[in-house]
Amino acid sequence: MFHVDYRNGVATLTMARAPVNAMSVEWIAAFHRELDRLAAASDWRLLHIRSAQKIFSAGADLAEVRARFEGTDGEREMVAYVEKLQALFARVEELPQITVAEIGGAALGGGFELTLACDFRIAAAEAKLGLPEVNLGLIPGAGGTQRLSRLVGLGLATRLILGAEVVTGSEAAAFGMVQWAVARDALADAAQALVARLAKPSSAAQGATKACIQGAYKPGVDGFAAERKAVGAMMGVADTQARVTAFLAGHRH
Numbered sequence: 652m653f654h655v656d657y658r659n660g661v662a663t664l665t666m667a668r669a670p671v672n673a674m675s676v677e678w679i680a681a682f683h684r685e686l687d688r689l690a691a692a693s694d695w696r697l698l699h700i701r702s703a704q705k706i707f708s709a710g711a712d713l714a715e716v717r718a719r720f721e722g723t724d725g726e727r728e729m730v731a732y733v734e735k736l737q738a739l740f741a742r743v744e745e746l747p748q749i750t751v752a753e754i755g756g757a758a759l760g761g762g763f764e765l766t767l768a769c770d771f772r773i774a775a776a777e778a779k780l781g782l783p784e785v786n787l788g789l790i791p792g793a794g795g796t797q798r799l800s801r802l803v804g805l806g807l808a809t810r811l812i813l814g815a816e817v818v819t820g821s822e823a824a825a826f827g828m829v830q831w832a833v834a835r836d837a838l839a840d841a842a843q844a845l846v847a848r849l850a851k852p853s854s855a856a857q858g859a860t861k862a863c864i865q866g867a868y869k870p871g872v873d874g875f876a877a878e879r880k881a882v883g884a885m886m887g888v889a890d891t892q893a894r895v896t897a898f899l900a901g902h903r904h
Contacts, residue, residue, distance in 0.1 A: 652681045654703070655688070660850045662695035667703040674761045675712035679735050686742060696854040698746060699846045700769060701753040707778070710760025736761060736793035740768040744865075747858035749849050753842040754778050754820065755835065764791060767798040770861065772829035773845055774820035775838045780828060781817035801868050803827045855888045 654665045664685060666672045689695065702708065715732070719725035743750060743765070752758075752766040754774035763780050766772045774780065782791035782799065790796065791812060800808040803826055810816065811826075824832035833841045859881035866872040885891045 652678055653685050655685055657692070657694050659847070660694070660696045661699055661846050662689055662692070662697070663699040663701065664689075665701050665703050666708060669704060671706045672702055672704055672708035672762065673712040673714075674708065674710060674736065675715055676732060676735065678712070679739050682739055683742070686746075695748070696857075697749045697751065697846055697850045698743075699751050699753065699842070700743075700765070701842070702755060704756065706756040706762075707752075707754045707758040708762025708765060709757060710762045710764075733792045736764070740765060740794050744768040747861065748854065749857055749861070751842070751846050751849065753838065754780065754829065755838055759817065760784055760791060760795075761793050764793040764795045764798070766829075767794060767802065771845070771849070772823075773831040773833070773838070773842050774823060774829045775835035776819060776821040776832045777835050778820040778823075778832075779817050780820065780823045781815070782812050783815040783817055785813060786815045799828070853888075853890050853894060855890060856885060859885065 652666070652668045654667055656663045656665070668678060672678075689698065711732075716729075719728045719732070722728065749771070750769040751771040751773065752769040754766060754772060755778065756775070757779040758766055758774075759779065759781055760783065763782055766780075782795045784791045784795075791799075796808075796812060799812065802808075803811075807826060811818070811828075818826065818828070820829065820832040823829045831841070831845070863874060863877045863881055866874045866877045
């Protein structure tokens with residue numbers, strides 16, 4: 652279901668469940684196992700998530716959804732499934748390392764919700780993105796209502812989610828749903844250039860900064876206090892000391 656490659660500080664996780672990377676219970680468990688392996692590895696500083704299929708991910712496994720509707724305990728099973736998806740995407744979001752989603756094809760429902768858990772999203776201009784669940788009488792319950800609202804604001808999120816709008820990568824970039832949109836045939840090179848650039852700064856500083864940014868919208872978190880604590884912590888990091896020393900050495904008069 653997944654292939655992971657390590658190169659130059661980047662862990663590239665390629666989703667490979669044909670044909671549409673459907674998110675089954677087994678798929679969720681397999682993703683967790685890959686994250687477990689990543690947690691045990693030390694030779695990466697950025698996670699690059701992409702797809703080997705034409706589609707990034709179409710979201711929930713429809714065969715499993717159908718079985719829940721036909722079963723006698725479907726409501727409990729559906730809630731448990733959504734809880735598993737929420738936990739997985741929260742784990743991706745809370746990684747201290749930078750995360751990048753390369754969206755080469757459709758990212759719909761849970762597929763788009765996965766990208767929302769990443770720090771950066773770069774999409775093919777022609778890709779289709781959205782949370783169309785209300786068309787099926789469902790809701791984007793794997794974090795979609797929360798993360799998209801925080802990302803683009805209440806008004807636009809309401810339009811997109813309640814209207815079940817599916818937009819192109821170019822439109823998504825204009826709306827702020829993704830940070831970049833490029834032509835499909837240029838996406839792979841653009842994504843590689845992006846992850847290479849993002850892998851250069853201090854991973855410790857990136858992790859601390861990421862936590863501060865996330866704290867900006869978490870209830871009860873004093874973001875300014877978090878910044879002060881992080882600034883102090885950076886003073887004792889060997890990589891920070893080496894970078895600052897080199898920088899100052901280059902700016903002596």
